[in-house]
Amino acid sequence: MSHSPMIEARPLPARKKRSMSWNSREGRSVIYQVVAIASVVALIWLLVRNTLRNMRERGIQSGYDFMGEPFGFDVSETMIPYDVMSTYWTAFSIGMLNTLKVAVIGIVLATILGTLLGVGRFSPNFLLRKICYGYVEFFRNVPIYLQLLIWYIVFTEVLPSFENAWQVGHFYLSKGGFSFPWPIWQLGQTLALIGLLLGVAGSYVYARKASKHFDLTGQQRPVLLVSLALIVGLAVLGWLAGGAPTGWSLPVKGDFQIEEGAAFSPEFLALLLGLVLYTASFIAEIVRSGISSVSLGQHEAAASLGLGKRQAMRLVVLPQALRVIIPPLTSQYLNLTKNSSLAVAIGYPDLVSIANTTLNQTGRAIEALSIVMLVYLTLSLVTSALMNWFNASAAIQER
Amino acid sequence: MQQIYQPIEARPMPGLSVGALAWLKTNLFSSTSNSIKTLIVAGLALWAIFGAAGWVVTNAVFGANLEACNSVRGIGACWGVVAEKGRLIVMGRYPDTEHWRPVIATALMLGVVGISCMPRFWNRLLGPIWLAMLVLYFLLMKGGVLGLTAVPTDQWGGLPLTVMLTVISMTMAFPLSIFVALGRRSNMPAIKTLCTLYVELIRGVPLITVLFMASFMLPLFMPDGVSIDVLIRVVVGITLFSAAYMAEVVRGGLQALPKGQTEAAATLGLTYWQTQRKIVLPQALSMVVPSLMNTFIGMFKDTSLVTIVSLYELTGALALALNADADWRPFKLEAYFFITLIYFVFCFAMSRYSLWVEKRTAVSKVR
Numbered sequence: 001m002s003h004s005p006m007i008e009a010r011p012l013p014a015r016k017k018r019s020m021s022w023n024s025r026e027g028r029s030v031i032y033q034v035v036a037i038a039s040v041v042a043l044i045w046l047l048v049r050n051t052l053r054n055m056r057e058r059g060i061q062s063g064y065d066f067m068g069e070p071f072g073f074d075v076s077e078t079m080i081p082y083d084v085m086s087t088y089w090t091a092f093s094i095g096m097l098n099t100l101k102v103a104v105i106g107i108v109l110a111t112i113l114g115t116l117l118g119v120g121r122f123s124p125n126f127l128l129r130k131i132c133y134g135y136v137e138f139f140r141n142v143p144i145y146l147q148l149l150i151w152y153i154v155f156t157e158v159l160p161s162f163e164n165a166w167q168v169g170h171f172y173l174s175k176g177g178f179s180f181p182w183p184i185w186q187l188g189q190t191l192a193l194i195g196l197l198l199g200v201a202g203s204y205v206y207a208r209k210a211s212k213h214f215d216l217t218g219q220q221r222p223v224l225l226v227s228l229a230l231i232v233g234l235a236v237l238g239w240l241a242g243g244a245p246t247g248w249s250l251p252v253k254g255d256f257q258i259e260e261g262a263a264f265s266p267e268f269l270a271l272l273l274g275l276v277l278y279t280a281s282f283i284a285e286i287v288r289s290g291i292s293s294v295s296l297g298q299h300e301a302a303a304s305l306g307l308g309k310r311q312a313m314r315l316v317v318l319p320q321a322l323r324v325i326i327p328p329l330t331s332q333y334l335n336l337t338k339n340s341s342l343a344v345a346i347g348y349p350d351l352v353s354i355a356n357t358t359l360n361q362t363g364r365a366i367e368a369l370s371i372v373m374l375v376y377l378t379l380s381l382v383t384s385a386l387m388n389w390f391n392a393s394a395a396i397q398e399r
Numbered sequence: 400m401q402q403i404y405q406p407i408e409a410r411p412m413p414g415l416s417v418g419a420l421a422w423l424k425t426n427l428f429s430s431t432s433n434s435i436k437t438l439i440v441a442g443l444a445l446w447a448i449f450g451a452a453g454w455v456v457t458n459a460v461f462g463a464n465l466e467a468c469n470s471v472r473g474i475g476a477c478w479g480v481v482a483e484k485g486r487l488i489v490m491g492r493y494p495d496t497e498h499w500r501p502v503i504a505t506a507l508m509l510g511v512v513g514i515s516c517m518p519r520f521w522n523r524l525l526g527p528i529w530l531a532m533l534v535l536y537f538l539l540m541k542g543g544v545l546g547l548t549a550v551p552t553d554q555w556g557g558l559p560l561t562v563m564l565t566v567i568s569m570t571m572a573f574p575l576s577i578f579v580a581l582g583r584r585s586n587m588p589a590i591k592t593l594c595t596l597y598v599e600l601i602r603g604v605p606l607i608t609v610l611f612m613a614s615f616m617l618p619l620f621m622p623d624g625v626s627i628d629v630l631i632r633v634v635v636g637i638t639l640f641s642a643a644y645m646a647e648v649v650r651g652g653l654q655a656l657p658k659g660q661t662e663a664a665a666t667l668g669l670t671y672w673q674t675q676r677k678i679v680l681p682q683a684l685s686m687v688v689p690s691l692m693n694t695f696i697g698m699f700k701d702t703s704l705v706t707i708v709s710l711y712e713l714t715g716a717l718a719l720a721l722n723a724d725a726d727w728r729p730f731k732l733e734a735y736f737f738i739t740l741i742y743f744v745f746c747f748a749m750s751r752y753s754l755w756v757e758k759r760t761a762v763s764k765v766r
Contacts, residue, residue, distance in 0.1 A: 144700070
């Protein structure tokens with residue numbers, strides 16, 4: 001019997017020597033990076049030095065101390081209290097809120113319209129298909145800036161003046177904007193709003209539970225009905241708890257304008273309509289390509305499992321289409337938000353308009369622009385983070 | 400017992416499947432709900448068309464006749480504004496007697512761009528052709544030599560400026576975007592971070608802030624006594640802006656390329672730059688031509704924003720032509736529709752081209 005002699009273990013591999021010469025890949029990589037960083041730093045240093053010297057020579061003051069001083073200009077649309085003595089801080093906050101207002105409403109409306117148009121491209125009806133196609137081709141091939149200018153003219157010059165305002169019930173549309181009834185805000189409305197939000201949260205929880213229940217047992221629960229009942233029920237409950245107030249502020253024709261009620265200014269309407277119609281055409285294309293990316297076999301497989309058209313769409317096609325739709329949709333949302341900066345051209349007091357006024361008044365270009373850029377960067381990052389989270393939940397679950 | 404084969408009755412002939420009637424049935428009246436939709440949509444469309452026709456054609460004034468225009472205000476369009484101001488809108492402030500120069504220069508530029516769009520001409524000669532075109536373009540536009548009157552850049556405007564801004568900035572942004580895209584995929588952390596920062600910072604802010612920066616802040620950045628023409632500043636701004644967007648498009652193409660390609664190139668002993676130049680980029684770029692085209696269309700539309708920093712391209716030239724003229728100012732809407740048509744024709748043509756390229760690449764992938 002012979003033992004097979006064990007061979008000696010091989011020595012530890014020699015520690016790879018990090019060569020820092022031009023002839024090794026690592027060496028070159030380090031040198032490239034050092035050069036890149038050095039040149040960027042040098043460039044920034046040069047620019048800062050030039051800027052400081054130029055500002056000193058031209059007597060331009062710098063710093064953010066002006067933010068506490070009064071803005072001194074009239075701002076037409078304010079969501080928070082504002083008067084002539086209000087500071088730049090307040091003015092910038094108003095600008096930001098106005099940007100957010102038009103962006104949020106715009107995103108919701110553009111998504112609805114865009115989805116309808118995108119689905120319309122698959123309609124069995126020839127006319128509907130062609131109209132959706134024509135809409136998309138027309139609206140996305142004309143600059144948004146031009147579209148805004150046109151809508152602005154339509155809302156401020158083509159529409160009748162307030163005396164001859166177009167009227168449907170208590171809704172008025174004229175050069176002065178769009179007026180509509182608004183409930184007189186009391187405790188009841190606040191409670192109803194809280195109830196509504198609670199209802200939304202509750203139905204979200206219920207929907208998740210139901211989906212888990214479905215995975216485990218295969219039994220479906222009436223999610224839509226329960227959610228609807230929860231949301232409406234809690235809102236009504238809140239309203240009743242607040243004493244069931246029924247006061248409405250109705251718009252009426254005054255001597256110089258349409259008074260009472262709530263109103264959207266023509267600038268806001270022009271901006272909103274322009275952004276929604278433009279972005280919807282892009283969203284329609286995204287939805288169309290998303291749906292057509294789901295192969296025909298999926299529809300057929302769903303049909304052979306006995307799913308109806310609606311079920312097949314909801315359970316099979318849409319989840320797969322969403323994967324293709326969400327990433328470009330995110331960038332369209334961001335585009336809409338960024339395009340809202342064109343408000344500066346039609347006098348809607350958004351962030352850029354306020355910054356533009358500030359810049360003309362104080363001459364502090366760097367400060368005003370830096371605030372605008374910071375806000376937009378934050379908005380972009382937050383939106384993409386939210387959408388990435390949504391995307392991750394829609395993404396394919398791989399092993 | 401013998402069974403005798405009895406043929407069952409033949410099924411009836413299928414309904415019409417060809418011809419106009421059959422087409423109507425399948426496309427417009429396939430079901431009750433479909434028929435209702437057809438009737439509603441057709442009704443609305445006819446109503447809209449007849450409503451618009453009154454304003455656009457029947458009641459409209461086509462000659463540059465101010466009195467006639469004023470008399471139809473509210474019920475008919477005044478296309479006379481185009482006849483009267485069209486030249487000013489399209490050409491901007493460029494001196495009247497020299498209009499032939501931007502026309503030729505722009506035609507030349509568009510011609511070269513057109514050639515570059517045809518795969519037949521994708522060869523070595525394209526570079527020199529572009530260079531020659533650019534030299535000729537600026538000689539013609541700027542003048543000051545060969546007996547041409549000098550025209551300072553602040554008088555350039557209208558459609559030639561729109562075309563020039565788009566073409567020049569995209570031409571400069573393209574190579575920049577390739578380097579940035581490669582940098583973003585590099586395995587050197589410092590380079591990667593710098594490129595990512597650049598792309599995300601630019602894509603996070605609206606073009607208008609970049610233009611504001613180019614117009615207000617760039618002069619502050621310059622050393623003493625150096626002042627840069629506003630046109631150049633804006634071109635730099637647009638270039639840096641579009642390069643970030645293009646870089647993402649190019650990166651998409653790079654990502655779509657299978658890793659085997661670079662590995663195969665490495666086994667052949669190609670260096671990094673050889674690999675990129677001969678293997679990676681040709682494949683990656685040809686994949687993203689349609690998306691690049693979309694960026695191009697987007698940029699063409701976005702040049703309309705330079706009005707805000709006082710350059711008078713097509714949209715700005717319109718404001719210039721009408722705002723100062725109280726007689727014609729009321730007919731701005733008609734003028735807007737006129738330039739809408741110009742933008743639409745350009746963008747639609749480009750999007751058709753992009754579709755054609757897409758189909759062409761799709762065909763080449765089918766074996």
